[in-house]
Amino acid sequence: MTFEDLGLSPDTLKAVADAGYQTPTPIQEQAIPLVLMGRDVIGIAQTGTGKTAGFTLPMIDILAEGRAKARMPRSLIIAPTRELAAQISDNFVKYGKYHPLSMALLIGGESMGDQEKTLDRGVDVLIATPGRLLDHFERGRILLNDVKILVIDEADRMLDMGFIPDVERIVSLLPKIRQTLFFSATMNEEIRKLTEQFLMNPKVVQATPPATAATTIAQAVVIVRPEDKRECLRRLIRAEHLVNAFIFCNRKRDVDILFKSLTKHGFNAVGLHGDMPQPKRMEMLAKFKSGEAEYLVCSDVAARGLDITGVSHVINFDVPFNPEDYVHRIGRTGRAGKQGHAVTIATPYDGKAWAAIESLVKQPIPILAEAAIEDLKVAFSSSDAEGDGAPRGPRGRAKGGRSHGKDRGRDRKPARKPRYAQAPTVDGPVAPVAAAEIMPMTQPAAIPAEPVVQPDAPRREPRRSRPSQDKWARDAGRMDHPDDVLGFGSAVPAFLQQFGPPRPRSPEIPEELPAEDEA
Numbered sequence: 001m002t003f004e005d006l007g008l009s010p011d012t013l014k015a016v017a018d019a020g021y022q023t024p025t026p027i028q029e030q031a032i033p034l035v036l037m038g039r040d041v042i043g044i045a046q047t048g049t050g051k052t053a054g055f056t057l058p059m060i061d062i063l064a065e066g067r068a069k070a071r072m073p074r075s076l077i078i079a080p081t082r083e084l085a086a087q088i089s090d091n092f093v094k095y096g097k098y099h100p101l102s103m104a105l106l107i108g109g110e111s112m113g114d115q116e117k118t119l120d121r122g123v124d125v126l127i128a129t130p131g132r133l134l135d136h137f138e139r140g141r142i143l144l145n146d147v148k149i150l151v152i153d154e155a156d157r158m159l160d161m162g163f164i165p166d167v168e169r170i171v172s173l174l175p176k177i178r179q180t181l182f183f184s185a186t187m188n189e190e191i192r193k194l195t196e197q198f199l200m201n202p203k204v205v206q207a208t209p210p211a212t213a214a215t216t217i218a219q220a221v222v223i224v225r226p227e228d229k230r231e232c233l234r235r236l237i238r239a240e241h242l243v244n245a246f247i248f249c250n251r252k253r254d255v256d257i258l259f260k261s262l263t264k265h266g267f268n269a270v271g272l273h274g275d276m277p278q279p280k281r282m283e284m285l286a287k288f289k290s291g292e293a294e295y296l297v298c299s300d301v302a303a304r305g306l307d308i309t310g311v312s313h314v315i316n317f318d319v320p321f322n323p324e325d326y327v328h329r330i331g332r333t334g335r336a337g338k339q340g341h342a343v344t345i346a347t348p349y350d351g352k353a354w355a356a357i358e359s360l361v362k363q364p365i366p367i368l369a370e371a372a373i374e375d376l377k378v379a380f381s382s383s384d385a386e387g388d389g390a391p392r393g394p395r396g397r398a399k400g401g402r403s404h405g406k407d408r409g410r411d412r413k414p415a416r417k418p419r420y421a422q423a424p425t426v427d428g429p430v431a432p433v434a435a436a437e438i439m440p441m442t443q444p445a446a447i448p449a450e451p452v453v454q455p456d457a458p459r460r461e462p463r464r465s466r467p468s469q470d471k472w473a474r475d476a477g478r479m480d481h482p483d484d485v486l487g488f489g490s491a492v493p494a495f496l497q498q499f500g501p502p503r504p505r506s507p508e509i510p511e512e513l514p515a516e517d518e519a
Ligand code: AMP
Pocket: 020, 021, 022, 023, 024, 025, 028, 046, 047, 048, 049, 050, 051, 052, 053, 307
């Protein structure tokens, strides 16, 4: 099938050709004719499937007829995050270049005044995050009773982020007679109920997940002591051929700390999390996208939907609390048929969360067999920047060797690998990382394209072991043997056993990143 077969206008087809697309993706093939017919559509599709063009292209043709009135948008797209909303707006600009459509992007963190001025001029397409849209509505700056097409994008993410009450409120402000397009990466009971609430006689289209996503990501886990995580990260980064990477932390404050630490070590990093002012978020993302920065230290706000091709690695600095987040995080690499690598830095205390991830991806993820940081020295010897062959202490520092002062990272940086700008194109494979020599990453792991969410299963964060809990568990006889690890009883997974009995020192996952002298 070609784009010409889908019923799009010549101007839209021209924009598609300009974008370099040859054939429609499966979701586009199914969704575009239905949207052009005016049907309500449920799209089960994740990012990477071409779903944005699947709704944007037909919307442009539908909206080509008619004119916008001041403060009364003709279509509304709601997205869970500012970055996703901005990405959708980029798509409208790209595909709508031959149509004189007006557009407004209403996202938090940017001037209300500027957004109001755009609304006053009248817009055909309004793209918004739920909170900011309601802010404008409460101020009386916007009327939603002329909206003919509503798009709800990433509905499952909205649910996770607690936005559904806002979405319900927004939908209640729209005309009952409208066309609704609803996209979600996953479908469970809660999502199904929402579709019944928001759509009329919808057609369901489902994207076969991009075949490549499941097969092009080589995964591995490295297990180190909590205080060794940053050193381990630096060694991973220095591994040859690591072109660029998303580095995920579980907590926003750790994003800030890790970003500062990497920068101090001379790495070209930027940081991104939800508490940063919007202009800063956009600036950081733009730097990473353009290749100006090689490492994006981020929270899960960046885990979903961001479409940046050519990212060679995802590094989980923390094991995510929710296994679904693992799948979304690693989906930032291995896109568009390119080889991707996902390496997770775990500690012996992450066993339970890790087991949940392996159960979700339905396969064991290769573990770096000799996981202690000293062995990483050996493991990374082919690209070890110090190259002095000195034995390492428990923190990977040269025993009796050179001092590790503040600028040690700069001293030890290896000759730079190819930069992002020189990264292979979509069709070219990314060369395997040196780490592949020591991590069994040669067999790309098949991951489910989307998380399997049990209907109605409440999302629970794995409970973390605390010293008091540990003591309590022992006192209460919950640990049968002194070598048992809290939560596992005697069934301690092999990879935790190599660390022996729990250390007398705090066994908890530290609230703060482990202290380092300079970070
Ligand atoms: P999305 O799933 O909407 O985030 O799109 C993922 C990526 O696929 C984006 O970079 C689009 O530019 C690209 N894309 C969308 N449709 C096509 C197509 N028909 N052919 C090639 N690339 C496409």
